Amino acid sequence: MRQSMDSVFVRVGALVLLVIALAYPFVNNPPAVQALSLVLVLSITVIGLNLLTGFTGQISIGHSAFFGTGAYAYAILVGKESMPAWLGLVAGVLTAAALGLVCGIPALRIRGIYLALVTLALATVFPAAVTKFSGLTGGSQGLVVPIVQSPEWTGLADDQFVYLVALAFMLGSLTISRNVARSRVGRALSSLKDNETASLSMGVEVAALKVLAFTISAAMAGLSGALFVATQGFISPSTSFVTLIGSIQFLTAMVLGGVASIMGPLIGTYLTQAAPELLADFNPGLSQVFYGLLIIVLMLAARDGIVGVLARCVRAVRRSRAASDVLPTRDESAERVPSSTTEVLGTESTERVNP
Amino acid sequence: MTLLTQQVMNGVANGCIYASLALALVLIFRCTQYINFAQGEMAMMSTYLVWWLTTVGLSVWVALGVAVMVSFLVGAVLERTLINRFDASDHLVLVIVAVGLFFTLNGLAQFVFGADGKPIPNLFPTSVIDVAGLRIQTNFLGAFLVLVVISAGLWALFKYTKLGLGFRAIASNRESSSLSGLPVGVLLAAAWGLAAAIGAIAGVLLTSLGVFLTPNMMVAVLVYAFSAAVLGGLDSPGGAVVGGIVLGILESLAAAYVPFIGSDLKISLAFAVIVVVLLVRPRGLFGSPEVSRV
Numbered sequence: 001m002r003q004s005m006d007s008v009f010v011r012v013g014a015l016v017l018l019v020i021a022l023a024y025p026f027v028n029n030p031p032a033v034q035a036l037s038l039v040l041v042l043s044i045t046v047i048g049l050n051l052l053t054g055f056t057g058q059i060s061i062g063h064s065a066f067f068g069t070g071a072y073a074y075a076i077l078v079g080k081e082s083m084p085a086w087l088g089l090v091a092g093v094l095t096a097a098a099l100g101l102v103c104g105i106p107a108l109r110i111r112g113i114y115l116a117l118v119t120l121a122l123a124t125v126f127p128a129a130v131t132k133f134s135g136l137t138g139g140s141q142g143l144v145v146p147i148v149q150s151p152e153w154t155g156l157a158d159d160q161f162v163y164l165v166a167l168a169f170m171l172g173s174l175t176i177s178r179n180v181a182r183s184r185v186g187r188a189l190s191s192l193k194d195n196e197t198a199s200l201s202m203g204v205e206v207a208a209l210k211v212l213a214f215t216i217s218a219a220m221a222g223l224s225g226a227l228f229v230a231t232q233g234f235i236s237p238s239t240s241f242v243t244l245i246g247s248i249q250f251l252t253a254m255v256l257g258g259v260a261s262i263m264g265p266l267i268g269t270y271l272t273q274a275a276p277e278l279l280a281d282f283n284p285g286l287s288q289v290f291y292g293l294l295i296i297v298l299m300l301a302a303r304d305g306i307v308g309v310l311a312r313c314v315r316a317v318r319r320s321r322a323a324s325d326v327l328p329t330r331d332e333s334a335e336r337v338p339s340s341t342t343e344v345l346g347t348e349s350t351e352r353v354n355p
Numbered sequence: 356m357t358l359l360t361q362q363v364m365n366g367v368a369n370g371c372i373y374a375s376l377a378l379a380l381v382l383i384f385r386c387t388q389y390i391n392f393a394q395g396e397m398a399m400m401s402t403y404l405v406w407w408l409t410t411v412g413l414s415v416w417v418a419l420g421v422a423v424m425v426s427f428l429v430g431a432v433l434e435r436t437l438i439n440r441f442d443a444s445d446h447l448v449l450v451i452v453a454v455g456l457f458f459t460l461n462g463l464a465q466f467v468f469g470a471d472g473k474p475i476p477n478l479f480p481t482s483v484i485d486v487a488g489l490r491i492q493t494n495f496l497g498a499f500l501v502l503v504v505i506s507a508g509l510w511a512l513f514k515y516t517k518l519g520l521g522f523r524a525i526a527s528n529r530e531s532s533s534l535s536g537l538p539v540g541v542l543l544a545a546a547w548g549l550a551a552a553i554g555a556i557a558g559v560l561l562t563s564l565g566v567f568l569t570p571n572m573m574v575a576v577l578v579y580a581f582s583a584a585v586l587g588g589l590d591s592p593g594g595a596v597v598g599g600i601v602l603g604i605l606e607s608l609a610a611a612y613v614p615f616i617g618s619d620l621k622i623s624l625a626f627a628v629i630v631v632v633l634l635v636r637p638r639g640l641f642g643s644p645e646v647s648r649v
Contacts, residue, residue: 053447059446059447061450112447113389113390113449114585116390116392116446116450117581117585117629118626118629118630120578121582121625121626121630122626124574124578124626125623125626128619128620128622128623129619132617244574248457248458251451252458255451285461285463285465285467285570288459288461288462288463288466289458289459289462289463289466290462291455291458291459291462292455292456292457292460292461293455295451295455295458296437299448299451299452299455300440303448
């Protein structure tokens with residue numbers, strides 16, 4: 001009974017949010033709309049990263065490289081070769097997915113902390129490679145690309161059109177991520193994070209799933225990068241999102257929002273993009289310190305991020321209200337593979353319990 | 356021919372820096388099985404301390420000595436107050452914490468010291484000496500000697516002291532060590548302290564090779580040090596030294612003789628080494644094979 005009440009509540013909430021999101025560009029001034037468009041675009045990378053790190057537990061500090069690949073594919077095709085924008089987006093997604101596939105195959109053998117090493121190195125190599133192939137990429141000068149214009153039939157201002165396009169792509173990515181997470185594949189993926197050996201023995205195709213997760217995740221980062229260029233009109237090797245700093249920002253956003261939550265990436269990206277801007281006016285170094293300390297504090301105090309903290313508050317309130325309930329309330333642990341699979345092998349479940 | 360020897364010597368000199376930082380990484384990895392992604396930034400902060408001490412009038416060697424001691428303490432305190440709160444087997448969390456630390460220190464240096472380069476007095480007199488027809492720059496020779504001293508010191512520490520025995524014990528089995536009454540916490544703190552102290556030396560050595568001190572000075576060095584440690588074997592101090600020097604030479608030769616790589620792409624060499632070694636021989640040249648029980 002409560003379950004259906006919950007889902008009604010969630011649906012109404014989502015609908016209200018969607019209405020607010022749709023109304024936003026029509027009641028705000030262009031700079032505010034542009035700022036939020038950027039958040040929507042960047043959050044697509046974080047959604048992808050969350051799919052990989054949050055659900056499968058593979059660590060990537062290299063998503064800036066996938067973002068950059070998509071961004072440059074778009075910039076080269078649309079900016080230099082004057083191809084249509086949609087082709088740039090498709091190319092951005094495909095090239096990043098291809099790079100993700102190439103990186104995903106070694107990731108089969110390289111696990112945990114080693115994968116973090118490899119992806120960190122990838123993040124540092126990418127800007128160097130862009131600088132090197134200056135004939136194609138414009139080198140350290142970067143590339144200027146015409147910003148997407150609103151078609152006349154829509155009657156929208158450019159910033160409103162860009163915002164709505166970004167919103168549509170973000171919702172699409174969110175839906176894909178949600179569906180993957182709740183599907184058979186998604187449950188198999190999160191079982192990898194809990195206990196890979198157990199999943200293997202239960203018939204999960206570990207190798208194929210890991211490569212798949214890596215590829216989808218990279219494709220989302222590529223889409224995000226292509227949209228970034230389409231909406232910002234500029235890319236260079238010193239654009240922070242294609243450097244190691246970008247990778248760390250994506251990671252922070254994911255952790256801040258809540259690892260393995262669906263809405264977390266969006267909230268996290270908003271906070272990492274909006275909060276340091278206030279500090280960045282003062283000093284860019286200070287915003288980094290802010291990010292860094294925030295990550296550490298979150299890991300100490302609230303490992304499940306803002307979404308997790310909110311969920312725990314809701315659960316605590318509900319528990320105190322319905323203390324006499326016989327039936328246990330369903331929580332997100334039901335989304336995971338039943339812990340019996342890990343108990344069979346006599347190892348501890350790695351379900352995160354806050355200290 | 357002279358160009359070749361010059362390039363090799365350049366490579367060895369840079370390799371000494373990579374090897375020192377790799378030693379710090381290996382020290383922590385051996386004792387804890389995780390990699391401290393913030394090692395380079397900790398070294399960078401220690402180097403700023405040296406710079407500050409030289410600006411208030413200390414000689415660079417005295418400043419280095421003070422910084423080594425302070426870094427040891429800070430590293431040990433960091434382990435006791437922050438790192439030991441996390442489950443050592445949860446790599447995802449530890450990587451995220453180390454990345455957070457990386458970002459905090461890098462930002463702090465930018466905020467406090469600014470992005471412009473700070474000069475540090477050279478550790479060694481700048482001259483060229485002639486050894487059997489080879490003209491060697493003294494700061495190259497100095498860097499190499501410092502690396503030899505660090506490695507010999509570490510080797511002796513591991514082999515002949517109780518502290519070293521303790522390190523070896525917790526590296527081989529932390530639980531049994533704890534049950535046999537070893538102060539595991541103190542040992543871990545000491546390992547972090549030692550790693551931070553070695554990092555301080557690596558940072559100052561780098562400035563002695565003519566690199567200005569900036570907040571981002573150690574980022575690329577960290578990638579090379581990772582690569583060196585992976586090449587040598589993540590749990591092998593000797594491997595870190597060999598790996599660092601081999602990588603330094605490779606980098607220098609590739610930048611000079613392979614036009615495609617040049618100076619822009621040489622960092623991708625470090626990346627390639629990491630990927631190839633982890634795929635082909637994950638334990639590196641001298642590491643012990645990973646055995647896991649399921």
